[in-house]
Amino acid sequence: MTIEYDDDQAVFRGVIGVDEAEPLLAWLQGHAAGRIDLSACRHLHPANLQVLMAARATIHAWPTDSGLAMWLESALRQP
Amino acid sequence: MTPGMTPLLQQFLSEARDFLEGIGEKVMQLEDRPDDPELMTVLFRLVHTLKGNSGLFEFREMTRVLHAAESLMDDVRGGRVAYSKELADRLLDAMDFVGKLCDEIEREGHIGAGHAVDSARLAESLERLVAGAPGAASEAAAAEGSGHAVRDTAAASLAEVPEAVRRDAHRRAGEASGVHWIDYCPVEECYFAGEDPLFQARGTPDLLWGSITARQPWPSLAELDAYRCVLAFRMLSAAPRAELDEYYRYMPDQVRVTAVPAAALLASLGPPGVPDPVAPRAPDALVPAELAALAALFAVQRAILNLPVAPGWQLGRLEAVAAALTGCVRASGDVVALTGLAAATATALAERASAPLVAWLDGHGVPPERASAPVRAAAASAPPGEPPRPAADPDLEIKFGRRAEDQAGGTRSLKVDQAKIDRLVNLIGEMVVSKNALPYLAGRAETVFGVRELSREIKAQYAVINRIAEEMQDAIMAVSMMPVAFVFQRFPRLVRDISRKLGKEVTLVLQGEDTEADKTIIECLGDPLVHIVRNSLGHGIEQPEARRAAGKPAAGTITIRASQAADRVVIEIRDDGRGIDPMIIKRKAYERGLIDESDLERLTDQEAVNLIFASGFSTAEVVSDLSGRGVGMDVVRAAVEKVHGSLAVDSEVGKGTCVRLSLPLSMAVTRVMIVESDGQRFGMPMDCVVETVRVPRCAIHTVKHSQAAVLRGRTVPLKPINSLLGLGAAPRANADGELAVLVVRQGDDWVGLIVDELRDAADVILKPITGVLAGLSAYSGSALMGDGSVLMVLNAKELM
Numbered sequence: 001m002t003i004e005y006d007d008d009q010a011v012f013r014g015v016i017g018v019d020e021a022e023p024l025l026a027w028l029q030g031h032a033a034g035r036i037d038l039s040a041c042r043h044l045h046p047a048n049l050q051v052l053m054a055a056r057a058t059i060h061a062w063p064t065d066s067g068l069a070m071w072l073e074s075a076l077r078q079p
Numbered sequence: 080m081t082p083g084m085t086p087l088l089q090q091f092l093s094e095a096r097d098f099l100e101g102i103g104e105k106v107m108q109l110e111d112r113p114d115d116p117e118l119m120t121v122l123f124r125l126v127h128t129l130k131g132n133s134g135l136f137e138f139r140e141m142t143r144v145l146h147a148a149e150s151l152m153d154d155v156r157g158g159r160v161a162y163s164k165e166l167a168d169r170l171l172d173a174m175d176f177v178g179k180l181c182d183e184i185e186r187e188g189h190i191g192a193g194h195a196v197d198s199a200r201l202a203e204s205l206e207r208l209v210a211g212a213p214g215a216a217s218e219a220a221a222a223e224g225s226g227h228a229v230r231d232t233a234a235a236s237l238a239e240v241p242e243a244v245r246r247d248a249h250r251r252a253g254e255a256s257g258v259h260w261i262d263y264c265p266v267e268e269c270y271f272a273g274e275d276p277l278f279q280a281r282g283t284p285d286l287l288w289g290s291i292t293a294r295q296p297w298p299s300l301a302e303l304d305a306y307r308c309v310l311a312f313r314m315l316s317a318a319p320r321a322e323l324d325e326y327y328r329y330m331p332d333q334v335r336v337t338a339v340p341a342a343a344l345l346a347s348l349g350p351p352g353v354p355d356p357v358a359p360r361a362p363d364a365l366v367p368a369e370l371a372a373l374a375a376l377f378a379v380q381r382a383i384l385n386l387p388v389a390p391g392w393q394l395g396r397l398e399a400v401a402a403a404l405t406g407c408v409r410a411s412g413d414v415v416a417l418t419g420l421a422a423a424t425a426t427a428l429a430e431r432a433s434a435p436l437v438a439w440l441d442g443h444g445v446p447p448e449r450a451s452a453p454v455r456a457a458a459a460s461a462p463p464g465e466p467p468r469p470a471a472d473p474d475l476e477i478k479f480g481r482r483a484e485d486q487a488g489g490t491r492s493l494k495v496d497q498a499k500i501d502r503l504v505n506l507i508g509e510m511v512v513s514k515n516a517l518p519y520l521a522g523r524a525e526t527v528f529g530v531r532e533l534s535r536e537i538k539a540q541y542a543v544i545n546r547i548a549e550e551m552q553d554a555i556m557a558v559s560m561m562p563v564a565f566v567f568q569r570f571p572r573l574v575r576d577i578s579r580k581l582g583k584e585v586t587l588v589l590q591g592e593d594t595e596a597d598k599t600i601i602e603c604l605g606d607p608l609v610h611i612v613r614n615s616l617g618h619g620i621e622q623p624e625a626r627r628a629a630g631k632p633a634a635g636t637i638t639i640r641a642s643q644a645a646d647r648v649v650i651e652i653r654d655d656g657r658g659i660d661p662m663i664i665k666r667k668a669y670e671r672g673l674i675d676e677s678d679l680e681r682l683t684d685q686e687a688v689n690l691i692f693a694s695g696f697s698t699a700e701v702v703s704d705l706s707g708r709g710v711g712m713d714v715v716r717a718a719v720e721k722v723h724g725s726l727a728v729d730s731e732v733g734k735g736t737c738v739r740l741s742l743p744l745s746m747a748v749t750r751v752m753i754v755e756s757d758g759q760r761f762g763m764p765m766d767c768v769v770e771t772v773r774v775p776r777c778a779i780h781t782v783k784h785s786q787a788a789v790l791r792g793r794t795v796p797l798k799p800i801n802s803l804l805g806l807g808a809a810p811r812a813n814a815d816g817e818l819a820v821l822v823v824r825q826g827d828d829w830v831g832l833i834v835d836e837l838r839d840a841a842d843v844i845l846k847p848i849t850g851v852l853a854g855l856s857a858y859s860g861s862a863l864m865g866d867g868s869v870l871m872v873l874n875a876k877e878l879m
Contacts, residue, residue, distance in 0.1 A: 018270055021305040029300050046277040046291075047270055047305045054297035067281060074290030075310075 009035040009060060016044035021051050028055040035060035043068060052076055084188055086565050091132055092181050093492045098129040099178050106167050113162045123152040129177075139329065140190050140198035141180050144173050147202035151209050166208055173201045192325030199331035237343060240315060244288040245344050248315055251287070252341035256319035258287070262335045263312040263327070264294065270306045277312075284326055285318035315339070341409070369411075376407050381440045384433040397427050400436060500559050507548070507555050508844035512863055514548050515841065517541035519866045556745050561601045563641040563650070564592035566608060570639060573609065577616045584623050584634035585616065591641035596648045597745040603722045604650070604742065607715040611652045611738050612637065614712070619656030619736050629733065631655065646744050647766070653737040659730035661687035668693065688730050689827065692716045720876075723749075723766065727827075749845045751862070751872055753838035754821055756800045757808040762843060762862060762872040763832075767824050771837045773817040788820070788831060795822060797831040803878055804857065811835045823875045830879060845872055 003020050004011040005027050028034060028051060036052065038044075039061040049072070052059075059076055063069045105122040112118060130145035148170060154160040176197060180190055237245065237260075252258045261283065265276040280289055294309045316323060320336060327334040380400050388396055401424040408416045423439035517537055525534035567589050578585040596604075620626075620635035627633050638653045661684040668674045668690045674682065682690075691712045719726045724742035743766065751762035752771070774788050779797060781787075786797040797820060799810045810833045812818050820831040843862035848855060859874035 018275070018306075025300065025303060025305050043278065043281075045270075045275055046308065046310050049277065049291065050293075050308070050310060051300075051303065051305050053293055054303045055300055056297075071277065071281065071289055071291055075292065 008033070009037055011037040012041035012044060014040065014042055016041060016048050018045040018047050021045065021047035024048055025051045028057060033058065037061045038063045038072065041065070041068065049075060084185075086562065086568060088136065088184070091136065092185055093494070094132065095129060095177070095181050097494065098125050099174050099181075101125050102129075102174050103171065106170055109162060110164070110167060116156075119152070119156045123149070123156045126152050138180065138184070138190055140194045141177055143198050144176060144201045144205070147205035148173050151205045154209050160208060169201075169204050169208065173205060176201055192328050193321055195324050195328040195331040203332065237339070239290065240288050244315065248287050248317065248339070249341055249344040251317040252339070252344060254317070256317060258339045258341070258344065259316050259318070259320060259323055260337045260339045261312075261314040261316060261323065263314065264333050265308050265310065265312075265330070266333060267307045267309065269308050276308065276310065280312040280314060282326070283314050283316050283318070284322050285316050287315040287317055289314040373407060373411060376403070377440055380404055381437065384437050384440070393431050394428065397424070397431075397433065397436065401427070404436070503555050504559070505844070507552050510548050511552060511842055512844060514541065514544050515864070516866060517544065556597065559598045560595040561598050562593045562595050563601060563604070563648070565601055566605050567592050567639060567641070569605075569609075570612060573612065574616065574637060577613065578620075581616065582622065583616065583620050585620055586634050586636045588636060588638040590638065594641040594643050594648060596742065600648070600722050600742050600745070603718060604740075607718045607740070608639070608650070608652070610712075610715050612639070615652060615654040615656065615736065619654040619658075621657050643744070644741075646750070648742045648744060650740040650742070651737055653735060655735040658732040658734055658736055659688050659691065659728070660732050664688060664690050685827070688728055691728065692726065723764070725766070749843055749872070750840060751843055751870070752821065752840050753870065754800070754819070754832075754834040755836040755838055756810075756834045757806045760838065760868070760870055761800070762841075762870045763821060763823060763875065764859070764872065765840060767875045769822040769824050769829055772820050772822065773813070774820050774831075775815070775817050776812060779818070790822065790831070793829065795829045795831045797833055799833040803832070825875055825879050843870060843872070
């Protein structure tokens, strides 16, 4: 239940804990255009969310969990 | 007693009231002498102690406010904050709040969730006065306007909520719970406290919609601190206010809940930038189909009102129409119209006429002709624009009734000096004794003065006084009575800690905790009980493996049971451990020189078990910090005997041990048996009297120099009381040649005291012997009798 990093995308799976925020931040600093796949994510700690928001990350796939999707879209959907 | 009300909690509540009273008093005194450092210190100490006490319980709301008050008082005491009237007001408000919480705890056993918000506000209002609070002034200003600010942001943000959600919300707004807007700003350090605000927000009851925004612009990624929470959560929920408060009760300062009027939900459906979205403008916001339906409904109601009606039905019909109209108006969210309608309904019902309602319909009929002058005028009586659940001015909600205005509710306990109670107890004792003089008087009236009539009347009066005095005695005793639970409540913790230390598994069963006894007795009980329980844990209960091997459940059981038997409290401590092995006891006692070789053979098992009470006896193989410190059961025995109690132990090897304590309910009045010998009267405390018998001279056997008789199959040594007390006279027998024998218990031994005559029993107040007579250990005290004579009360133990 963690984030799987690829060359150009990060796949979030299951519940993402608070400890994932630092590596995520580091990865996003190196992969500014990296795509984020949240489809398998069930919950993520808001520290991670802050990182995604600050990085203006491109969300490739929204969570299939509609409740979580509502929250994340409100925070991450680009105007 | 309210469930969940422990004696500890009761004590806390009673003390808290004292503290609150003290704080109020000191604040009042400070008004006159604002610079008195001593008063300040006292005040701080009071608040500080109260806060500390409240921390023992899960009363976050209370502790929070008290903590704020404490820091404030600390600053005042240290001269960092000047004392002011405003400060006193806020402090008193806070204390009133705490008092209110105390009342609630007493009633309900806990604090309702609804207080979290008040608690946060009060604490905040106190904190704002604390010196060096960051931006104290600006915060104050912010808080002043916060009520409005929240409402504005809520309304403005409503526009962000998707239309579908708002329609749903609008539908739900008609329900009793209403719809609430929640602003949740977690503190920046919350991640370090292990909090997950998103999880918290997602769990909001009856969540309709939620969004997350950043509270400040994002820095570049290199400067970003991922673990500093800068998110703000906004939500729309259909849950009732109370439920939301309950859900967010641990973070009341981070959450603002605002009721959303139904109208506002629809109002913001228009294009963004609609002027003043909060003001109810409902009917405009309805879609054309809804408007048509509304108009149709109104038309039908108007038609009904215009129908002829039988006089008896008029009221019912008016109420029905009013209810229908109210429903329509509420659904449309038109709050202003609602107040107007309420006024019109009231008038119509009062006049028993349809006219006011028809007039209202004329005014409101179908938009856009509505909003005519008369309705507005009617509505003006109520403040327009007030949402149904106003987010009232925070200051208003902080105002709790001052204590003085409170209705005297709940039981008030009175704290009384122990000395006053003692005096009462002594006085009632004197009273009991002096009322006992009346039968003597009656006897004298008959025998000396020969007035039988008067004697009878005195006896009748005596019966009345006797009854009242006894009742009074009961009542006074009850004042100083306490449940044994006071002592028992320390055991669960004690047993848990010790059994864990020893690696044993023990279940503690407490029974009869509400058995009551005199305070002095209860207080004397604590240490002996702890010692006995420690012994049971240390020596009685075996290790789990040993227990399993012996075919017993791995977890041992210790049962402490209190019960009342006549005028005594009996406390039993029973364990199902290995029991006491008489052989081991005998050997140990022999090793320690407590018994000699002949005793080794002679002692029965029960006698051997009783050796554990002998002084200097401890069977522990290893001296541990738990039991076996050399102070053994003899200390327990001494402590119990000090309060005229007795102690017995039963044990069966492999099955367990039972220690039984028997204590008097009260020490104030002692019941004694009065005997006469050589022309003197003596008292013997009733708790050591076994029986009184008359033994014929021929039934007394003389063994060597001692006399003995067989009573109920038991050989009882007989001793003439005269020789024990050094009186020269020989025992006198009655006309039938029988000797009066008072059989007394001394530990497990019975001894028969030969006396001249057995008299009756009496309640006396035992006074210790003082002065030159204090050295006479044969007597445990003296008592004044009803006829004015002094009765010497014997000390059975010392006499033998």
